[in-house]
Amino acid sequence: MTIRISPLSPVLGAEIEGLDITRPLAGPALETLEQALAEHQVLVIPAAGLEVEQHLALARQFGTLETHTFFPNLGPGYEEVSVLDSVGGTRADSWHADETFLPRPLKATFLHARILPASGGDTCWTSMSAAYAGLSAPMQRYLEGMTALHDCAKTVEAGLQWGAATLSQYITALGQNLRREQPVVITHPRTGRRALFVNPTYTRHIVGVPPEESAAVLQYLYAHQTQVRFMYRHRWRAGDLVIWDNLHTQHHAVFDYPGQRRCMYRVSVLGDRPLA
Ligand SMILES: O=C(O)CCC(=O)C(=O)O
Numbered sequence: 001m002t003i004r005i006s007p008l009s010p011v012l013g014a015e016i017e018g019l020d021i022t023r024p025l026a027g028p029a030l031e032t033l034e035q036a037l038a039e040h041q042v043l044v045i046p047a048a049g050l051e052v053e054q055h056l057a058l059a060r061q062f063g064t065l066e067t068h069t070f071f072p073n074l075g076p077g078y079e080e081v082s083v084l085d086s087v088g089g090t091r092a093d094s095w096h097a098d099e100t101f102l103p104r105p106l107k108a109t110f111l112h113a114r115i116l117p118a119s120g121g122d123t124c125w126t127s128m129s130a131a132y133a134g135l136s137a138p139m140q141r142y143l144e145g146m147t148a149l150h151d152c153a154k155t156v157e158a159g160l161q162w163g164a165a166t167l168s169q170y171i172t173a174l175g176q177n178l179r180r181e182q183p184v185v186i187t188h189p190r191t192g193r194r195a196l197f198v199n200p201t202y203t204r205h206i207v208g209v210p211p212e213e214s215a216a217v218l219q220y221l222y223a224h225q226t227q228v229r230f231m232y233r234h235r236w237r238a239g240d241l242v243i244w245d246n247l248h249t250q251h252h253a254v255f256d257y258p259g260q261r262r263c264m265y266r267v268s269v270l271g272d273r274p275l276a
Contacts, residue, residue: 003017011232012125012230021050048239056078082266084111091253093254098246105246108245112239125232131227147207200222
Protein backbone atom coordinates (compact mmCIF):
# COMPACT_ATOMS: atom_id res chain seq x y z
CA MET A 1 0.00 0.00 0.00
CA THR A 2 1.39 3.44 -0.88
CA ILE A 3 1.03 6.17 1.73
CA ARG A 4 -0.07 9.45 0.19
CA ILE A 5 0.64 12.71 2.05
CA SER A 6 -1.24 15.72 0.64
CA PRO A 7 -0.54 19.12 2.23
CA LEU A 8 -3.70 20.96 3.28
CA SER A 9 -2.01 24.37 3.45
CA PRO A 10 1.51 25.64 2.68
CA VAL A 11 2.20 26.10 6.42
CA LEU A 12 0.74 23.14 8.30
CA GLY A 13 -1.67 20.26 7.91
CA ALA A 14 -1.61 17.24 5.61
CA GLU A 15 -4.08 14.50 4.75
CA ILE A 16 -2.81 10.94 4.97
CA GLU A 17 -4.29 8.24 2.77
CA GLY A 18 -3.37 4.66 2.00
CA LEU A 19 -2.49 3.73 5.58
CA ASP A 20 -4.33 1.04 7.50
CA ILE A 21 -4.37 2.43 11.04
CA THR A 22 -6.63 -0.33 12.36
CA ARG A 23 -3.61 -2.68 12.63
CA PRO A 24 -0.14 -2.19 14.13
CA LEU A 25 1.97 -0.14 11.72
CA ALA A 26 5.09 -1.71 10.27
CA GLY A 27 8.34 0.10 11.16
CA PRO A 28 8.64 2.08 7.88
CA ALA A 29 4.97 3.12 7.98
CA LEU A 30 5.33 4.34 11.57
CA GLU A 31 8.49 6.22 10.64
CA THR A 32 6.67 7.84 7.67
CA LEU A 33 3.83 8.93 9.95
CA GLU A 34 6.21 10.31 12.61
CA GLN A 35 8.19 12.20 9.97
CA ALA A 36 4.96 13.55 8.42
CA LEU A 37 3.84 14.73 11.87
CA ALA A 38 7.15 16.52 12.45
CA GLU A 39 6.98 18.19 9.02
CA HIS A 40 3.26 18.97 8.70
CA GLN A 41 2.38 19.21 12.43
CA VAL A 42 -1.30 18.30 11.90
CA LEU A 43 -2.30 15.06 10.14
CA VAL A 44 -5.84 14.28 9.00
CA ILE A 45 -6.68 10.60 8.48
CA PRO A 46 -10.13 9.45 7.32
CA ALA A 47 -10.98 6.82 9.96
CA ALA A 48 -14.71 6.15 9.99
CA GLY A 49 -15.38 3.08 12.15
CA LEU A 50 -12.09 3.31 14.07
CA GLU A 51 -12.72 1.46 17.31
CA VAL A 52 -11.58 2.73 20.70
CA GLU A 53 -9.06 -0.14 21.06
CA GLN A 54 -7.61 0.68 17.63
CA HIS A 55 -7.43 4.38 18.50
CA LEU A 56 -5.53 3.51 21.70
CA ALA A 57 -3.25 1.00 19.95
CA LEU A 58 -2.28 3.54 17.26
CA ALA A 59 -1.39 6.20 19.84
CA ARG A 60 0.58 3.68 21.93
CA GLN A 61 2.92 3.16 18.99
CA PHE A 62 4.02 6.80 19.47
CA GLY A 63 4.79 6.51 23.20
CA THR A 64 3.35 6.38 26.71
CA LEU A 65 -0.29 7.41 26.98
CA GLU A 66 -1.51 9.92 29.53
CA THR A 67 -4.71 10.30 31.54
CA HIS A 68 -5.85 13.89 31.12
CA THR A 69 -5.62 16.11 34.19
CA PHE A 70 -9.24 17.29 34.12
CA PHE A 71 -11.22 16.09 31.05
CA PRO A 72 -13.82 13.35 31.71
CA ASN A 73 -12.89 9.93 30.31
CA LEU A 74 -14.53 6.71 29.13
CA GLY A 75 -14.25 5.14 32.59
CA PRO A 76 -12.56 2.12 34.19
CA GLY A 77 -10.01 0.53 31.88
CA TYR A 78 -10.34 3.46 29.45
CA GLU A 79 -9.06 6.37 31.54
CA GLU A 80 -6.69 7.30 28.72
CA VAL A 81 -9.62 8.10 26.41
CA SER A 82 -10.88 11.61 27.18
CA VAL A 83 -14.41 12.40 26.07
CA LEU A 84 -15.06 15.93 24.86
CA ASP A 85 -18.83 15.95 24.66
CA SER A 86 -20.69 19.25 24.28
CA VAL A 87 -23.64 17.64 26.09
CA GLY A 88 -21.46 17.39 29.21
CA GLY A 89 -20.26 20.96 28.59
CA THR A 90 -16.71 19.83 27.68
CA ARG A 91 -15.13 21.91 24.99
CA ALA A 92 -11.87 23.71 24.35
CA ASP A 93 -12.68 27.05 22.77
CA SER A 94 -9.55 28.99 23.64
CA TRP A 95 -6.09 28.91 22.07
CA HIS A 96 -3.86 26.41 23.82
CA ALA A 97 -1.39 23.59 23.54
CA ASP A 98 -2.42 20.67 25.73
CA GLU A 99 -1.33 20.61 29.40
CA THR A 100 1.83 22.70 28.99
CA PHE A 101 2.01 22.86 32.80
CA LEU A 102 3.23 19.23 32.91
CA PRO A 103 6.96 18.55 33.31
CA ARG A 104 6.76 16.47 30.12
CA PRO A 105 3.90 18.09 28.12
CA LEU A 106 2.19 15.95 25.51
CA LYS A 107 4.04 15.22 22.33
CA ALA A 108 1.01 14.28 20.23
CA THR A 109 -2.76 14.16 20.53
CA PHE A 110 -5.08 11.85 18.53
CA LEU A 111 -8.63 13.24 18.25
CA HIS A 112 -11.39 11.15 16.68
CA ALA A 113 -14.69 12.73 15.59
CA ARG A 114 -17.56 10.58 16.91
CA ILE A 115 -20.57 12.93 16.71
CA LEU A 116 -20.53 16.21 14.77
CA PRO A 117 -22.96 19.13 14.55
CA ALA A 118 -24.74 19.60 11.20
CA SER A 119 -22.36 22.49 10.56
CA GLY A 120 -19.71 24.28 12.60
CA GLY A 121 -17.48 22.81 15.30
CA ASP A 122 -14.30 23.26 13.24
CA THR A 123 -10.90 23.21 14.92
CA CYS A 124 -8.13 25.71 14.08
CA TRP A 125 -4.44 25.00 14.47
CA THR A 126 -1.62 27.52 14.30
CA SER A 127 1.99 26.59 13.59
CA MET A 128 4.21 27.83 16.40
CA SER A 129 7.34 27.24 14.32
CA ALA A 130 5.93 29.38 11.48
CA ALA A 131 5.00 31.98 14.10
CA TYR A 132 8.55 31.94 15.50
CA ALA A 133 10.06 32.24 12.01
CA GLY A 134 7.73 35.19 11.38
CA LEU A 135 9.08 37.20 14.35
CA SER A 136 11.55 40.02 13.73
CA ALA A 137 15.19 39.15 14.41
CA PRO A 138 15.35 41.62 17.38
CA MET A 139 12.28 39.94 18.94
CA GLN A 140 13.81 36.49 18.40
CA ARG A 141 16.99 37.70 20.17
CA TYR A 142 14.96 39.23 23.03
CA LEU A 143 13.15 35.91 23.69
CA GLU A 144 16.35 33.84 23.56
CA GLY A 145 16.88 31.96 26.85
CA MET A 146 13.66 33.24 28.47
CA THR A 147 11.31 31.00 30.42
CA ALA A 148 7.62 31.35 31.27
CA LEU A 149 5.46 29.90 34.02
CA HIS A 150 2.60 27.60 32.91
CA ASP A 151 -0.16 26.91 35.43
CA CYS A 152 -3.17 24.58 35.21
CA ALA A 153 -5.07 26.77 37.68
CA LYS A 154 -5.09 29.65 35.19
CA THR A 155 -7.80 27.95 33.12
CA VAL A 156 -9.93 27.32 36.24
CA GLU A 157 -9.46 30.98 37.19
CA ALA A 158 -10.81 32.00 33.77
CA GLY A 159 -13.78 29.64 34.35
CA LEU A 160 -14.37 31.27 37.74
CA GLN A 161 -14.58 34.69 36.07
CA TRP A 162 -17.36 33.67 33.69
CA GLY A 163 -19.24 31.24 35.93
CA ALA A 164 -17.92 27.92 34.54
CA ALA A 165 -15.99 27.03 37.72
CA THR A 166 -16.62 27.44 41.43
CA LEU A 167 -14.38 29.04 44.05
CA SER A 168 -13.78 25.65 45.66
CA GLN A 169 -12.69 24.18 42.27
CA TYR A 170 -10.27 27.08 41.90
CA ILE A 171 -8.87 26.59 45.40
CA THR A 172 -8.45 22.86 44.67
CA ALA A 173 -6.65 23.65 41.40
CA LEU A 174 -4.30 26.04 43.18
CA GLY A 175 -3.63 23.35 45.82
CA GLN A 176 -2.70 20.83 43.12
CA ASN A 177 0.15 23.18 42.21
CA LEU A 178 0.38 22.00 38.60
CA ARG A 179 2.87 24.65 37.54
CA ARG A 180 6.00 24.44 35.43
CA GLU A 181 8.57 26.84 34.06
CA GLN A 182 9.14 26.13 30.36
CA PRO A 183 11.38 27.70 27.71
CA VAL A 184 9.66 30.46 25.68
CA VAL A 185 11.35 29.16 22.54
CA ILE A 186 11.73 25.42 21.98
CA THR A 187 13.49 23.32 19.36
CA HIS A 188 11.96 20.34 17.58
CA PRO A 189 14.08 17.24 18.31
CA ARG A 190 13.56 15.83 14.80
CA THR A 191 13.51 18.87 12.49
CA GLY A 192 15.58 21.32 14.56
CA ARG A 193 12.94 24.01 13.82
CA ARG A 194 12.39 26.50 16.62
CA ALA A 195 8.92 27.33 17.90
CA LEU A 196 7.25 29.74 20.30
CA PHE A 197 5.97 27.97 23.40
CA VAL A 198 3.56 30.31 25.23
CA ASN A 199 -0.23 30.08 25.18
CA PRO A 200 -3.02 32.22 26.66
CA THR A 201 -4.75 29.30 28.42
CA TYR A 202 -1.91 28.17 30.69
CA THR A 203 0.98 30.66 30.52
CA ARG A 204 0.96 32.97 33.57
CA HIS A 205 3.96 35.19 32.91
CA ILE A 206 7.47 35.43 31.52
CA VAL A 207 9.94 34.86 34.34
CA GLY A 208 12.42 37.52 35.45
CA VAL A 209 10.90 40.64 33.86
CA PRO A 210 8.45 43.16 35.42
CA PRO A 211 4.77 42.04 35.26
CA GLU A 212 3.84 44.89 32.89
CA GLU A 213 6.61 43.90 30.48
CA SER A 214 5.59 40.23 30.62
CA ALA A 215 1.93 41.12 29.98
CA ALA A 216 2.78 43.37 27.03
CA VAL A 217 5.15 40.85 25.42
CA LEU A 218 2.70 37.96 25.87
CA GLN A 219 -0.14 40.04 24.44
CA TYR A 220 2.01 40.79 21.39
CA LEU A 221 3.02 37.13 20.96
CA TYR A 222 -0.58 35.88 21.27
CA ALA A 223 -1.75 38.31 18.58
CA HIS A 224 1.26 37.43 16.40
CA GLN A 225 0.96 33.64 16.65
CA THR A 226 -2.75 33.52 15.81
CA GLN A 227 -2.49 35.38 12.50
CA VAL A 228 -4.43 33.54 9.81
CA ARG A 229 -1.27 33.11 7.71
CA PHE A 230 0.08 30.63 10.31
CA MET A 231 -3.19 28.71 10.53
CA TYR A 232 -5.08 25.68 9.24
CA ARG A 233 -8.82 25.33 9.94
CA HIS A 234 -10.22 21.81 9.78
CA ARG A 235 -13.84 21.17 8.85
CA TRP A 236 -14.46 17.77 10.40
CA ARG A 237 -16.00 14.88 8.46
CA ALA A 238 -17.59 12.06 10.42
CA GLY A 239 -14.87 9.65 11.56
CA ASP A 240 -11.87 11.91 10.89
CA LEU A 241 -8.88 11.24 13.09
CA VAL A 242 -6.58 14.22 13.51
CA ILE A 243 -3.13 13.84 15.04
CA TRP A 244 -1.28 16.98 16.07
CA ASP A 245 2.19 17.83 17.28
CA ASN A 246 1.26 19.42 20.59
CA LEU A 247 4.56 21.14 21.33
CA HIS A 248 4.87 22.96 18.01
CA THR A 249 1.25 23.94 17.36
CA GLN A 250 -1.68 25.40 19.24
CA HIS A 251 -5.35 24.78 18.63
CA HIS A 252 -8.77 26.27 19.26
CA ALA A 253 -12.05 24.37 18.88
CA VAL A 254 -14.61 26.84 17.52
CA PHE A 255 -17.84 26.84 19.58
CA ASP A 256 -20.41 27.99 17.03
CA TYR A 257 -22.98 25.19 17.37
CA PRO A 258 -25.10 25.95 20.47
CA GLY A 259 -27.91 23.44 20.93
CA GLN A 260 -26.18 20.79 18.79
CA ARG A 261 -24.03 17.88 19.91
CA ARG A 262 -20.33 17.42 19.20
CA CYS A 263 -18.47 14.50 20.75
CA MET A 264 -14.79 13.69 20.26
CA TYR A 265 -12.62 10.93 21.72
CA ARG A 266 -9.11 12.00 22.50
CA VAL A 267 -5.93 10.07 23.33
CA SER A 268 -2.57 11.72 24.01
CA VAL A 269 1.06 10.65 24.21
CA LEU A 270 3.52 12.06 26.75
CA GLY A 271 6.57 13.85 25.40
CA ASP A 272 9.99 14.67 26.70
CA ARG A 273 10.95 17.90 28.44
CA PRO A 274 10.65 20.68 25.81
CA LEU A 275 14.10 21.42 24.38
CA ALA A 276 15.20 25.03 24.82
O1 LIG B 1 -12.39 19.50 20.30
C1 LIG B 1 -11.47 19.87 19.58
O2 LIG B 1 -11.58 20.04 18.38
C2 LIG B 1 -10.13 20.17 20.19
C3 LIG B 1 -9.93 19.46 21.49
C4 LIG B 1 -8.92 20.11 22.34
O3 LIG B 1 -8.73 21.30 22.34
C5 LIG B 1 -8.10 19.30 23.20
O4 LIG B 1 -8.24 18.07 23.17
O5 LIG B 1 -7.28 19.86 23.92
